Amino acid sequence: MYIQVFIEVFYLTLVVVYFAFIGFFMWVTSRKSRGRREESKAEEKGAEKGMERDEKIWLVFLLVVAIVGNIVMLSPAIPSIRNVLWVNQVPEKTFEIFIENYEFKLPKYPVRIKVGQPVEFIVRTNDVTHGFGVFREDGTMVFQIQVLPGYDNRIVWVFDEPGSYTIRCTEYCGFRHSEMVVYDAIMVEGG
Amino acid sequence: MGPREKLALRFVLTAVFWLGVAGIEGLLMRAILAGMLSNIYGVEHFYGMMTVHPFVGIYGWAYMAVLGAFYYLVPKVLNKELYSERAAYMSYWTLLLGVLITWVSGYVFKFASLYTLYWPLPIVRFPPTSVLVFSIGMLLIFISVLLFFFNMFATIFLPQGEERGAGYIFKKLVTLSFNLDEIKARIKGVKDYIPGVYSYPVFIVGVFRGCVDTTLNALTMTGLASILAVFSLSSLLGFKLPTSLVDPLVYKNVFWWGLDLVADGNVLIYTAATWYFLVPMLVGRKLYGESVVRTVILADLVVSLFVWNHHMLADTPQPLALQIQGQVVTWGELITMGLTIFAVLKTIWLARPVKYSTPLKFILLSILGYMIGGSAGILQASYALNRYLHNTQWVIGVHAHVLLLAGLTLTLFAVIYALAPIITSKELDSRLADIHLVLFFSGAIIMSSAMGLAGIEGMLRRTLYPNGEYAEYMYTALAGGLLMAAGYLTFIVNFLKTYGISTVITVFKK
Ligand SMILES: [Cu+2]
Numbered sequence: 146m147y148i149q150v151f152i153e154v155f156y157l158t159l160v161v162v163y164f165a166f167i168g169f170f171m172w173v174t175s176r177k178s179r180g181r182r183e184e185s186k187a188e189e190k191g192a193e194k195g196m197e198r199d200e201k202i203w204l205v206f207l208l209v210v211a212i213v214g215n216i217v218m219l220s221p222a223i224p225s226i227r228n229v230l231w232v233n234q235v236p237e238k239t240f241e242i243f244i245e246n247y248e249f250k251l252p253k254y255p256v257r258i259k260v261g262q263p264v265e266f267i268v269r270t271n272d273v274t275h276g277f278g279v280f281r282e283d284g285t286m287v288f289q290i291q292v293l294p295g296y297d298n299r300i301v302w303v304f305d306e307p308g309s310y311t312i313r314c315t316e317y318c319g320f321r322h323s324e325m326v327v328y329d330a331i332m333v334e335g336g
Numbered sequence: 337m338g339p340r341e342k343l344a345l346r347f348v349l350t351a352v353f354w355l356g357v358a359g360i361e362g363l364l365m366r367a368i369l370a371g372m373l374s375n376i377y378g379v380e381h382f383y384g385m386m387t388v389h390p391f392v393g394i395y396g397w398a399y400m401a402v403l404g405a406f407y408y409l410v411p412k413v414l415n416k417e418l419y420s421e422r423a424a425y426m427s428y429w430t431l432l433l434g435v436l437i438t439w440v441s442g443y444v445f446k447f448a449s450l451y452t453l454y455w456p457l458p459i460v461r462f463p464p465t466s467v468l469v470f471s472i473g474m475l476l477i478f479i480s481v482l483l484f485f486f487n488m489f490a491t492i493f494l495p496q497g498e499e500r501g502a503g504y505i506f507k508k509l510v511t512l513s514f515n516l517d518e519i520k521a522r523i524k525g526v527k528d529y530i531p532g533v534y535s536y537p538v539f540i541v542g543v544f545r546g547c548v549d550t551t552l553n554a555l556t557m558t559g560l561a562s563i564l565a566v567f568s569l570s571s572l573l574g575f576k577l578p579t580s581l582v583d584p585l586v587y588k589n590v591f592w593w594g595l596d597l598v599a600d601g602n603v604l605i606y607t608a609a610t611w612y613f614l615v616p617m618l619v620g621r622k623l624y625g626e627s628v629v630r631t632v633i634l635a636d637l638v639v640s641l642f643v644w645n646h647h648m649l650a651d652t653p654q655p656l657a658l659q660i661q662g663q664v665v666t667w668g669e670l671i672t673m674g675l676t677i678f679a680v681l682k683t684i685w686l687a688r689p690v691k692y693s694t695p696l697k698f699i700l701l702s703i704l705g706y707m708i709g710g711s712a713g714i715l716q717a718s719y720a721l722n723r724y725l726h727n728t729q730w731v732i733g734v735h736a737h738v739l740l741l742a743g744l745t746l747t748l749f750a751v752i753y754a755l756a757p758i759i760t761s762k763e764l765d766s767r768l769a770d771i772h773l774v775l776f777f778s779g780a781i782i783m784s785s786a787m788g789l790a791g792i793e794g795m796l797r798r799t800l801y802p803n804g805e806y807a808e809y810m811y812t813a814l815a816g817g818l819l820m821a822a823g824y825l826t827f828i829v830n831f832l833k834t835y836g837i838s839t840v841i842t843v844f845k846k
Contacts, residue, residue: 148721148724149724149725149792150792152715152721152724152725152792153789153792155715156711156712156715156734156788159708159711160708160785163704163707163708163711164704167700167701167703167704167707170681170684170685170700171692171700173688174684174685174687174688174689174690175688175689175690175691175692176688176689177689195627195628196625196628197625199682200625200628200675200678200679200682203674203675203678204671204675207670207671207674207675208671210670211667211668211670211671214667214670214714214718215663215664215667215718218663218718218719218720218721219660219663219719219720223720223721225720225721225723225724226719226720226723229656229719272460273454273456273457273460273461274454274455274457274584274588276650276727278727278796280794281794283793283794284793284794284795284805285792285793285794286724286728286794288723288724289650289723289724289726289727290650290651290652290723291648291650291651291652291726293584293585293588293651293653294456294584295580295583295584296584296585296653297653298651298652298653299652300652313796315650315726315727315796315799316454316727316798317383317450317452317798317799318457318461319457319461320379320380320383320448320461321379322798322799322800323379323799323800323801323802
């Protein structure tokens with residue numbers, strides 16, 4: 146299971162909950178209610194400045210979601226941020242890749258890596274913005290970064306599954322953009 | 337039909353036309369990605385279409401509709417005259433011409449650097465004539481919207497019957513947009529000071545604060561379009577300026593800072609303002625928690641100035657501190673949007689039992705659209721998850737298109753359904769409106785979800801797949817698109833059935 150599937154499941158769950166909520170809300174609010182029309186408590190008292198209790202509770206809830214969300218997103222639970230914020234793994238290998246004339250120039254074909262070994266990719270170009278994306282055999286994405294011209298675009302990655310991986314340009318760079326694919330560019334061995 | 341009504345309808349009908357054009361482009365692009373039409377549409381055509389599509393959709397449809405609605409509503413709510421009707425008509429023609437020229441630059445001149453215009457792609461890959469045509473289109477668009485903003489600010493802030501200059505308007509705008517008068521009063525220790533912004537209805541506050549964002553957007557884009565114009569002109573005149581004059585990373589930061597303001601000014605703040613206006617009118621009860629809502633609009637404005645970095649999470653040379661800052665502030669939009677939706681729903685709740693009229697149904701589903709598209713946005717705007725989602729169909733599907741089609745577009749249609757009877761004293765058929773809503777909403781969700789799920793499977797945006805790798809998803813997306821098209825046509829039929837072609841002709845006659 147790769148991480149995007151968790152995102153998908155989480156997202157679809159939210160969609161179902163939202164649909165149910167709006168549907169329920171429309172049903173309840175259109176039903177004939179018994180008794181008089183409610184007024185908000187503060188409006189009854191004539192004081193309207195500041196928040197009412199239920200709005201305060203809602204604000205606290207939103208704040209908690211935002212704080213917890215940020216903590217989870219910045220936590221080492223997500224592999225892509227582990228090497229950036231949490232463990233400073235020294236790359237065992239560095240691969241310098243150059244992009245020119247819609248082509249990836251790899252140091253070797255294929256690039257060989259071992260499972261669990263931290264490696265660094267430095268991708269450079271002098272023409273236009275490209276992207277550097279690594280994909281599994283089934284087409285799903287392992288990771289991607291942008292490749293800005295004139296800059297060292299670096300990423301440290303640890304592959305946790307053996308297999309052969311494809312490199313693809315992930316940013317539109319002109320009419321020949323979709324030709325920028327190198328199948329089986331990376332061989333990850335061991336495990 | 338008076339001159340005000342005519343002006344509003346002219347904008348709205350032109351907007352609806354552009355929505356149709358954007359829809360056709362969208363359908364064609366999905367069809368091409370599903371492996372069809374490859375004998376008619378080549379690579380150049382595909383990317384040219386993709387380049388103009390957002391301009392047609394955002395400036396042709398959304399802006400045109402917003403301009404029409406606000407030219408009509410702002411003076412009405414304030415019980416004033418529009419500052420300048422002539423400027424309003426000028427903004428109509430410049431916007432129409434601007435979108436048209438941008439469209440021509442893609443279709444005829446094959447300009448295809450996509451709306452991102454990442455430096456130096458437009459200059460390196462495309463002929464200078466095409467760049468020049470495109471930048472002229474872009475400049476016209478932004479001249480038009482700047483005319484609109486000025487007209488709005490002047491209408492809102494100029495006291496009736498008094499002669500005041502632009503300096504006066506600017507000072508009032510800045511003071512009231514950021515509550516500077518309140519801050520000043522606090523520093524001086526004035527007790528129980530009521531900020532000047534309280535003398536304006538919430539809707540108007542939303543309009544001018546949203547216009548602050550979109551003005552900054554227009555100024556940034558005018559600057560970038562000017563750079564493109566200068567580079568292409570100079571190379572047409574025979575001396576090539578080196579592209580190294582502009583740094584790609586700095587350019588990207590400026591671009592996204594400016595561009596994101598259209599998402600937060602136009603899409604979020606205008607939408608909120610429109611809900612605050614329409615919902616109380618439709619349920620016959622005043623807006624819940626007005627003072628909180630005013631603060632939320634201010635928070636939205638401030639937050640929107642600091643979220644551009646969520647577009648740059650895949651750029652590793654970008655400083656890490658900015659990446660984290662972009663993520664954290666973006667989550668702030670969850671709070672502002674959450675409070676906005678709360679105020680709207682609570683207003684409906686307190687007015688129950690509510691009769692769900694056509695515009696109110698559109699608003700409820702629009703809120704649902706914002707909830708779905710917003711949640712997707714927050715996930716992809718997180719630094720860690722962006723590594724797996726950036727530039728995939730996820731971003732453009734379940735985030736952008738859900739927000740724009742289920743969210744923004746349904747709110748704009750709510751405005752049209754609500755205002756049409758006020759403007760023309762005839763109501764649109766509510767059964768056809770229901771069909772429009774169901775087809776359009778379900779179509780938007782089906783199309784965007786199919787794109788989003790393709791993104792989860794690794795399908796990139798801005799990329800042709802000549803071997804049809806994701807064709808099944810694209811067929812589903814195409815089916816969703818066709819549902820939307822059917823909904824759109826239902827609206828057209830409804831409009832013509834109710835008002836007749838003669839109304840359309842009157843609107844466009846001098
Ligand atoms: Cu490329």
